Amino acid sequence: MKKLLMFFILSTAFVSGSTINIAVAANVSYAIDELIAEFNKTHKDTKVKVTLGSSGKLTAQIKHGAPYHLFMAANMKFPQSLYDDKIAKGAPVVYALGSLAILSKEQKDMSKGIELLKSDKIDKIAIANPKTAPYGTAAMEAFENAGVYKDIKNKLIFAESISQTVSFTITAADIGLIAKSSLYSKTMLKYKQNINWVEVDAKLYTPIEQGIVMIENDRETKAFYEFILSKSAKDIFRKYGYLVP
Missing domain, CATH: 3.40.190.10 (Periplasmic binding protein-like II)
Incomplete structure (x- = not known):
């Protein structure tokens, strides 16, 4: 109905x-x-x-x-x-x-790239549901190819879409893998490259x-x-x- x-x-x-x-x-x-x-x-x-x-x-x-x-x-x-x-x-x-970026509402050592996700200070990592959201699929592929998945799998929290992933990242999670495009909206410009966010190495996931x-x-x-x-x-x-x- x-x-x-x-x-x-x-x-x-x-x-x-x-x-x-x-x-x-x-x-x-x-x-x-x-x-x-x-x-x-x-x-x-x-x-x-x-x-x-x-x-x-x-x-x-x-x-x-x-x-x-x-x-x-x-x-x-x-x-x-x-x-x-x-x-x-x-x-x-x-x-x-499209491309992936790692985002945190707090200042992080973004020079570590995806290895940063293994930090003991990070408990929750937001990504889009890989079953329905291609950016979630790309995030999982990046984790596997970077060799970090086993270390972080219990930290993952899944959002329904990539826009919800952004919401989770700046509220409930410590960090998240989001669409780089979201960082160019007016509400996101306060987050600075290499301080709050960094691109995920494009070699880690299928374009x-x-x-x-x-x-x-x-x-x-x-x-x-x-x-x-x-x-x-x-x-x-x-x-x-x-x-x-």
């Missing part, structure tokens, strides 16, 4: 042909408002409604009929599964490359290729899809710490 109610609410968003509903991976939450504002400079009559969440949960919603027009995922796996199931209109395309697919192929959706792959959008992604293809 709850699922039907959710789908009904989402469906009512489509009464106007100039409204598109997009499912967006949580790590993009820090950049999406600026992306939409830039898009609306040339598409003033198109309203873009955003639903944020972990890529796994958004994929499940889409497969159960949630009426999204477009999906911006945190990896290629989930949008590829939609294409394989003949739900997406076309194969996924990489729109940005986080973030994929986009269209679920519908109407004119407004195509326009937003093409915008996300444009130079203007890439400039915004760079501003928020992403690499772009």
Whole structure:
């Protein structure tokens, strides 16, 4: 019943042909408002409604009929599964490359990098759930490749999405592995590189290729899809710490 109610609410968003509903991976939450504002400079009559969440949960919603027009995922796996199931209109395309950062609200010796997590002074480490959030998968891969997992596995606390991981990191945890992009939001600028945060060595995890697919192929959706792959959008992604293809 709850699922039907959710789908009904989402469906009512489509009464106007100039409204598109997009499912967006949580790590993009820090950049999406600026992306939409830039898009609306040339598409003033198109309203873009955003639903944020972990890529796994958004994929499940889409497969159960949630009426999204477009999906911006945190990896290629989930949008590829939609294409394989003949739900997406076309194969996924990489729109940005995400990266991991270690963050602490307190000053730490960030020169140690991921080895810092083994410290006896760190009891709780926040990461996104690796079952549903690609950034969580990348964090687990980094732990394994750095040889620290056995030492820290009992310290891990799991968040539903990468945005919730940020919340856990600055409240309940001592430290966390977050999306680097989150550090460029206005509320996070007080945390300083090499004092509160440091990038995770990119050699420790598979590059986080973030994929986009269209679920519908109407004119407004195509326009937003093409915008996300444009130079203007890439400039915004760079501003928020992403690499772009």
